[in-house]
Amino acid sequence: MKIVLTGSGGQVGSALAPALASLGEVSAFDRRSLDLLDSQSIRSTVADIKPDVIVNAAAYTTVDRAEKEEELAFRINAHAVKELAHAAANIDALLIHFSTDFVFDGEKRAPYVESDRPAPLNVYGHSKLAGERKIGESGCRHFIFRTSWVYGPAGRNFLYAILAAAKTKPELRVVDDQRGAPTSSDAIAGSVVQILANPDISKKASGIYHLNAAGETTWHGFATAILQGKGIKIPVQAIRSDEYPVAAKRPKNSLLDNTKLGATFGIALPDWRQGMATVLAAIH
Ligand SMILES: NC(=O)c1ccc[n+]([C@@H]2O[C@H](COP(=O)([O-])OP(=O)(O)OC[C@H]3O[C@@H](n4cnc5c(N)ncnc54)[C@H](OP(=O)(O)O)[C@@H]3O)[C@@H](O)[C@H]2O)c1
Secondary structure (H helix, E strand, O other): OEEEEEOOOOHHHHHHHHHHHHHOEEEEEOOOOOOOOOHHHHHHHHHHHOOOEEEEOOOOOOOOHHHOOHHHHHHHHHHHHHHHHHHHHHHOOEEEEEEEHHHOOOOOOOOEOOOOOOOOOOHHHHHHHHHHHHHHHHOOEEEEEEEOOEEOOOOOOHHHHHHHHHHHOOOEEEEOOOEEOOEEHHHHHHHHHHHHHOOOHHHOOOEEEEOOOEOOEEHHHHHHHHHHHOOOOOOEEEEOHHHOOOOOOOOOEOOEOOHHHHHHHOOOOOEHHHHHHHHHHHOO
16 A cells, blocks of 8 residues: 655654554655645645555644634645645545544534534634535545544643643643543554555545544643643642633534444544553653
């Protein structure tokens, strides 16, 4: 199997690069070697390599900055995704793409299923939803995995932010009115490899699948668990979202229901606490 991976320098991309190698020949591109703002490079890279699978782990992910960089967010999360999807369609490659819980407004009480109506609250969410739709319109074979609250041993993320803050502050204040399932980049990469290794993969229907860790918590719960996991004793005060102003509004409920993923691919992600313990054990 020939695989093109984009965004190999990101959290999910850097977990995918070694994991995908078990499936075949991986051509991994970071932003320097394949800039998604360059449509011609996307087309020529895909046409030259003729991969069986394109895994797009690249994205514009700075959620708050997107409120001021709408055009850039859409160029990367929608226009470039359209280019990748058309390039995949031209050679009948399978496109694997990642999207987000931020396509929803978070008003639902239960975990979101794939058929729930998207209603993004912020520019990033709108740009990611536009990317999903461009893939659907392209006619390429595809799986779009919506995931949430991603962290891992590589990259900038909440887990590192909490550990860094705990070194300099006497107490932390963390939002406790947003629910979600922190999902490790390794769990995402492992799931994608399992899915691609399925001998019946060509019979699986293109579409959107929710893929996040089992269980649920809040950012406050996640922060508390991170500190406990590292044996750091520091008070963590629970606050409301409106006490921590940020540029982009976030959904109150980010939980994604994985039932379709399990029924289609036979995959169940472990509880978020298990993923967190593995990442904490891997970092110093
Ligand atoms: N992080 C989350 O909490 C979260 C939640 C739900 C869904 N997702 C989705 O999951 C996927 C992976 O996210 P992640 O957490 O791994 O994000 P990430 O760590 O920010 O990685 C994204 C990668 O894309 C690269 N990139 C940005 N602009 C590019 C361009 N013009 N050309 C080529 N590469 C470019 C970035 O390069 P630089 O490092 O050079 O900027 C970075 O390496 C994305 O589709 C994201 O939307 C993430």
